[in-house]
Amino acid sequence: MPKHLHLICLIVVCSLWNLPKAVNAQALIPHTVQLDTAKLEKQGLTLAQEAAQLAQFQQIDLALPRARLATQLAPQNDKVWLLLGGLHLQTKEFDAAITALQKAQTLNPKNADILFALGSANFQKENYQASAEHYQTGLKLKPNDQEGLFDLGNAYYKLGRLPDAIAQFNQAISQDKKFWPAINNIGLIKYEQGDVQGAIQQWQESVAIDKQAPEPLLALAVALYTTGDQKQGLAMGEAAIRIDQRYADLEFLKQNLWGTRLLVDTKKFLELPRIQSALYPQEGILIPSR
Numbered sequence: 001m002p003k004h005l006h007l008i009c010l011i012v013v014c015s016l017w018n019l020p021k022a023v024n025a026q027a028l029i030p031h032t033v034q035l036d037t038a039k040l041e042k043q044g045l046t047l048a049q050e051a052a053q054l055a056q057f058q059q060i061d062l063a064l065p066r067a068r069l070a071t072q073l074a075p076q077n078d079k080v081w082l083l084l085g086g087l088h089l090q091t092k093e094f095d096a097a098i099t100a101l102q103k104a105q106t107l108n109p110k111n112a113d114i115l116f117a118l119g120s121a122n123f124q125k126e127n128y129q130a131s132a133e134h135y136q137t138g139l140k141l142k143p144n145d146q147e148g149l150f151d152l153g154n155a156y157y158k159l160g161r162l163p164d165a166i167a168q169f170n171q172a173i174s175q176d177k178k179f180w181p182a183i184n185n186i187g188l189i190k191y192e193q194g195d196v197q198g199a200i201q202q203w204q205e206s207v208a209i210d211k212q213a214p215e216p217l218l219a220l221a222v223a224l225y226t227t228g229d230q231k232q233g234l235a236m237g238e239a240a241i242r243i244d245q246r247y248a249d250l251e252f253l254k255q256n257l258w259g260t261r262l263l264v265d266t267k268k269f270l271e272l273p274r275i276q277s278a279l280y281p282q283e284g285i286l287i288p289s290r
Helices: 037-056 060-073 078-090 094-107 112-124 128-141 146-158 162-175 180-192 196-209 214-226 230-243 250-255 260-270 273-279
Strands: none
Touching: 037 060, 037 078, 060 078, 078 094, 078 112, 094 112, 112 128, 112 146, 128 146, 146 162, 146 180, 162 180, 180 196, 180 214, 180 260, 196 214, 214 230, 214 260, 230 273, 250 260, 260 273
């Protein structure tokens, strides 16, 4: 992959010095520029490839204009519209994303990735019913898509269809026994249902798969502390926060589908002096380990 990418610009140049001199009462005959549509489309696909490469390096501000121009040069290519929609998703421009993705779907209604992207856009707009419907349709085309199964489970979770959500998560796990995000989310549901021990088992399994995953580590820490294992809970909580401090933000946890019961217990946990010391070590609050 090249390190430096260039923008292909389409410039139509009229050579005015080749035109005859105008005389009185004589109309200038316009020249028709013949556009090579195949060449334009090829340029559009090159631009789309550049945009995708830039997006891999999170240079979305550079990728977006290329993707927009690519849709003008190759307007009948569904993958170009899918790329544009995906970039708008990354910038949280959900309406623009849906518009681009709907265009892509019109061009290729059998592309499951387009349907999954529409599911994601609607999920982030909190239109969970539409999100679930797009995921369902996409899974009819790609029934074993692990991410699609997982995302449909999340949509069901937000719709309150908890048994259906667990079923989808289990289907995702059946594709990969080490797919800890689905195992983790089953734990989230069990905790809200009052099955704390069942949730702990799910999070222990998730942590065993990936010891550096902060979400199940913090959830497990809160659950252990709440059920009386304060020493292990505090140690795990400190470790989770040191991996990623975003998980000390209740709003961030809510966005990651943490339910009311778990958020209430987590709020209390995060307010503990030892956890506060891990969060703000510069303030010199040192609580000795016990």
